[in-house]
Ligand SMILES: Cc1cc2nc3c(=O)[nH]c(=O)nc-3n(C[C@H](O)[C@H](O)[C@H](O)COP(=O)(O)OP(=O)(O)OC[C@H]3O[C@@H](n4cnc5c(N)ncnc54)[C@H](O)[C@@H]3O)c2cc1C
């Protein structure tokens with residue numbers, strides 16, 4: 053893990069409401085793995101009272117690090133105002149990566165909205181493993197992501213404007229009824245309700261499934277105890293999303309009902 057001031061190479065809106073930020077860091081690039089995240093402050097425009105915010109590493113290309121984000125509140129608004137050449141303060145890579153090298157042949161990536169953020173990086177590693185990849189992407193309405201490094205994308209939209217009409221987990225459930233997948237493993241990322249439905253589906257079908265949780269975080273390094281998630285079993289009642297996750301086997305944790 054390093055803490056570094058890095059200079060932005062680019063930071064632009066690449067689709068409606070979706071920003072791609074790029075900066076150079078050989079130190080992070082050589083150690084990062086898919087599913088890990090960075091805890092960030094935008095130095096020039098950040099209020100001194102504002103804590104760092106966590107973002108998944110979306111892709112590593114050479115020594116360039118890419119992040120994908122949308123504007124939610126103060127932190128992401130400040131981040132979107134940063135211009136190339138300005139610095140951001142980055143802490144990471146943090147967290148436990150996806151277990152992408154296990155015994156599976158078909159990787160089923162399931163994203164709710166900006167939950168796609170860690171998947172371009174994961175796709176790079178899955179391609180090296182020669183896994184078959186299917187990517188399910190859900191959004192409220194048409195969501196343009198053709199420019200992202202994803203494979204075999206199946207869209208689901210609430211309003212039916214692109215692909216399946218309904219949510220992304222319903223879309224996956226229908227797909228699983230119609231197709232037989234060879235040795236599948238599901239990787240999910242998105243809002244908690246969506247992950248909760250995905251976990252239920254995976255467990256009902258007895259499919260291996262890992263989830264990347266997106267809850268609020270403060271320190272990102274296990275000090276503040278501010279990111280608990282209930283464990284399903286074991287001696288400790290809670291796990292910390294920042295240091296025990298953000299990736300968990302769906303059977304390890306209890307998420308609130310969808
Ligand atoms: C491990 C991890 C990885 C993440 N990766 C990404 C990523 O790659 N791209 C990305 O865009 N976001 C990602 N997030 C979420 C991101 O950190 C939040 O969107 C960000 O903290 C919002 O900060 P803000 O200051 O803009 O909003 P705030 O001012 O903190 O919040 C504004 C409002 O939005 C709500 N809110 C904040 N965060 C979330 C959330 N995650 N879901 C729903 N409501 C929320 C708050 O409760 C508040 O009501 C990740 C979160 C985690 C824990």
Ligand code: FES
Nearest residue numbers: 270272274277294
């Ligand atoms: S964010 Fe502080 S312990 Fe997890």
